[in-house]
Amino acid sequence: MGVKRQVQRPLGSWFPADFGQRLARFREAAGLSWRSLARLLGVTPYRLRQWRRGAVPNGEHLFVLLTLAEAMGLRDGILMQPERDLPRNGAAYRRS
Numbered sequence: 001m002g003v004k005r006q007v008q009r010p011l012g013s014w015f016p017a018d019f020g021q022r023l024a025r026f027r028e029a030a031g032l033s034w035r036s037l038a039r040l041l042g043v044t045p046y047r048l049r050q051w052r053r054g055a056v057p058n059g060e061h062l063f064v065l066l067t068l069a070e071a072m073g074l075r076d077g078i079l080m081q082p083e084r085d086l087p088r089n090g091a092a093y094r095r096s
Contacts, residue, residue, distance in 0.1 A: 016081075020052035023065075026079045030072055041065055 016022065027037050038045045041064050051057055057065065069075040 015056050020054065022079050023048070023052055026069060026074055029074050029078055040068060
């Protein structure tokens with residue numbers, strides 16, 4: 001059996017360009033080291049470094065990160081910024 005290689009996708013237009021900064025603020029506010037945050041998310045510290053440099057986490061890791069942030073009360077305002085992240089007037093949710 002070979003090693004499963006994860007491909008890092010470049011930032012998409014749907015993903016916040018400042019995600020690396022948000023991740024750093026979250027880690028600091030949570031009082032975690034990079035190594036302990038990586039352990040909680042089930043990734044290597046190298047993977048976190050890639051995210052901080054612009055790679056997009058896969059859906060599973062993003063879900064775990066958001067769940068952790070919610071449990072710590074650090075989701076809105078630190079990891080997510082609803083006033084900037086959500087489309088204005090619900091444009092993305094309108095049906096044609």
